[in-house]
Amino acid sequence: MVLENPFIPYLATLKSAVQLTPDVKLLRIQLESPAVKASFDYKPGQFALLSAFGEGEAPFGIVSLPRRSDGLEFAVRRIGTVTRALHELELGDVLGVRGPFGNYFPLEDYTGKNIVIIGGGIGMAPLRPVINKILEQRDDYGNLLIINGARTPQDLVFAPEFKIWMEAPRTKLQLTVDRGDESWGERVALVPDVVKEVAPSPDNAIAITCGPPIMIHYTLAVLRELGFKDNQIVTTLEAKMKCGLGKCARCNVGDKYVCQDGPVFTLEQISQFLEQP
């Protein structure tokens, strides 16, 4: 008897791999089983565990929107052993997928609100489907402000989509980098400083942030300074995890499991248990 085993990944095939930045690739994969494909429903903010067979498994936010693109998309930064193996996959190669896991951004609760999206580096990945979802149903939401930072202009992950974002109604995009180059005409500043400078109003607003832990730490402080309440600040966390099922006891932030209760949290939910970076 073969049991439904939650550790067994679905098999999938790599359909395309686009180099987004020097170290980030956008991988589009197709689930092999039509039945699985049909039932694989997910929402912005959810993630999956990708298996590079022979290396292991790691969690990645799903950056596509369901039913909008053919297959699942992941923005993968080459930084460790699993991501290196994923980068080295060739088109048609088989990989494993488990998921979708975790909660999602409760976008339906944000209707009518102004949205501030603050992303740093590869932290933009889980925010991309949020932006696209808002743009898809633009009239349902208030103003959209996107603050996107990266180390260098080349590291801005979704640069090809900036034009669409900028041209959308009632949408503003603020870009910043740590180190510019000759052709860079935008800000050279740290993300939290840009948030301070742009000073979005907390009135009827939700701030969503994702990025390196140190950026999140200071951004949260700035948002609080600007008057955002902890329940208006939403973040999505990254954590080492080995199961995605709330069993391996590794990814918790206090009493919350990133894999089950998260990865999306309001600051109100986790502020008590945040570790100092």
Place this chain on the structure above:
Amino acid sequence: MNSGYSPKIIGFLCNWCSYAGADMAGTSRMSYEPNIRIIRVPCSGRVDPILLLKCFQQGADGVLVSGCHPGDCHYNEGNYHARRKFALLRDFLDYLGIGKERLRVEWCSASEGQRFVDKVSSFTKEMAELGPRSES
């Protein structure tokens, strides 16, 4: 002792002397046992003991480390360090019951193709006589 048995041997050869020596043996069409799989390293001093133990763990019967003759190291002293390290490691392998014979250390220069062949042959013969490692 075991007629069907053919020992697996891994050889770590330094780039400057022993690897060139093996090359010399090849270009001079000298023949030696095919049991050895050669890994080229910059210097015998670079060979970390964990590389050797990993070889044993993965089923190698014997490991050969070969570098420049003492005094001839391309990096002046790499093989002196290797000499101390492997003198100690061989003794330790013996103590652990793996056997010091299974780790062979040789010095062989770029011009000593024949010496390389002789050493590989004698080592292969010795390993064949010793037989497989009990657990592999």
Place this chain on the structure above:
Amino acid sequence: MDSELIQQIRNQARDLLESGTVKGVIGYERASDGLTARPAFVYELAAVERLIFDETCTHNLVIYLRDKKAEKMAIVVKPCDSRAINLLLNEKQIKRETLFIIGVTCPGVVETSWNYKGQTLQARCQTCQLSKPLVYDFLVGHEPVEWPKAVPYLNVQEMENKSIAARRDFWLGQFERCIRCYACRQVCPGCYCPECFVEQLDPLWVGIRIAPKENELWQIMRAFHLAGRCIGCDECERVCPVDIPLSLLNQKLEKKVKELFDFQAGLSPEEQPPLATFKKEEKLGFEE
């Protein structure tokens, strides 16, 4: 328990804390069994009275210096432990000026575990020839008048005299029990790598299996990384939850290092460690 010696330690600790010379004192206090000792960190004057010293103070406190590099600490050091200080000074892991060493003379420590205090001295104490710490700022206690007379390395010789197959069986049997808890590493003053090879992922040397092959690779490499560096505190063996005789590995290497290179770790803060140096003329048994 030598109450005079304990009083000396407490007085010294009090002076150091009061004068602000050190941020804290690393010493010993009574364990929760009311019988044996455990490491103690004292930062406040009120806590000085917790400090003790007796024959159950087996821990080598020098390991804690790796976590306390930022501030000056005082540390209670037995003669054997002082070799670890020399080792770490030699390997530039600690700075002498951020340390205040309260050296204690030591009549030896006994076998202990939680709620158990043995009657006989630990094996290492039976061959110890150090009357007082090799390095200290303040010395408490009296130097012993009698020296242990046991012959060192008897166990190692016994193992060496076994057949190669018997040695193999013995060690495989021991390593098989290992659960890779890494207590032996964590308690070792010589094991301070920020990332240990056994946990390195890239390259993956060992792998995560808790199984004979992995255990063996781990155990052999652990011991060998301490070749010419092990200072013989035997703490690894004491903490091993499955009783693997780790000192039998360490002592073998210590014995061979002595034979080949006439060196013992931790006796001096300056002498070049044997695997960091060489003599051109030595052959070490290899044909040239």
Place this chain on the structure above:
Amino acid sequence: MRWLDQLLQERILLAPVRVEGLILFQPVSKVEEVALDFGNTTFSPKEWFLPPTETLFSMQRNDGQPQLVPSMVEKDVVIFGLRSCDAKGIALMDGPFLREPADTLYQERRTRTSLIGLSCRQAQPECFCTSVGSAPNDSSHVDILLTEIEDGYIVQVITDKGKALLPQALVESEEALPPPPELQAVPTKQVTQAVREFFNNPYWGRLADRCLHCNICAYVCPTCYCFDVRDYSNKGSLERVRSWDSCQSAGFTRIAGGYERRATKGARLRQRFSHKLLYFPEEFHDIACVGCGRCVKSCPVNIDIREVMSDLEQLEAKSGS
């Protein structure tokens, strides 16, 4: 014990065996191998349900097409001689492992394993099971409980699974159970509340000062269940392997790129106790400690959970006044 001999013929029996000074659960082939006079085993029987190392699945290729083959549990097993505290430990592990989606291998082993408990006639100095909701003669989590009396054992059959193990001839005895040994009391009433309240208290850093951050406490604990997963590949074949891990090890939360959520010693040690005393009870309504005292006994630097619990209770009492 002739009954055991018969059981041995039919099933795999795991029982306490003396191995060089340790007492380990091992498969036994003769009743004589079983150790009966012991305080408790060196490791808890969790090692049968969550083994130190196991393969989750392997990958095979059929005509180049990869196929994932899950590992299976193939044996019916009887664990003999486990203590009531350890049986409770298994019941607690059921929380995370059997909740949906259940951990397949764990669930299979759980279904196919029967537990024959041996109640304690004598308490060890490290024992405190009565303070954490169990007892030396607690029969709630075993299938059969044996209690030694002068001329044999009193047999209590607790479950149907237990009944199935017993031959017809062996009837439940009518004899009165001897009283259980008295145990020390450890305060636990306010401990959960205290951990929440004192999350940022310097207490944890001070406690962690002497902690070695080895994995002993986690590996001997009947309720610690952290694990690591990695792939092993060798010449085209592949296995995904799970092994024990511990929240105490450096790197446990380190993600690629180097960020480590619980980077300090204090944060790691706090995680151990917070999980046991706060997070686990919040999810599964019971603290994840069964009072077996193994960690107390085997910690090389005497980090004593009983002391931690009393310290927390004291902090709570002080803050309350």
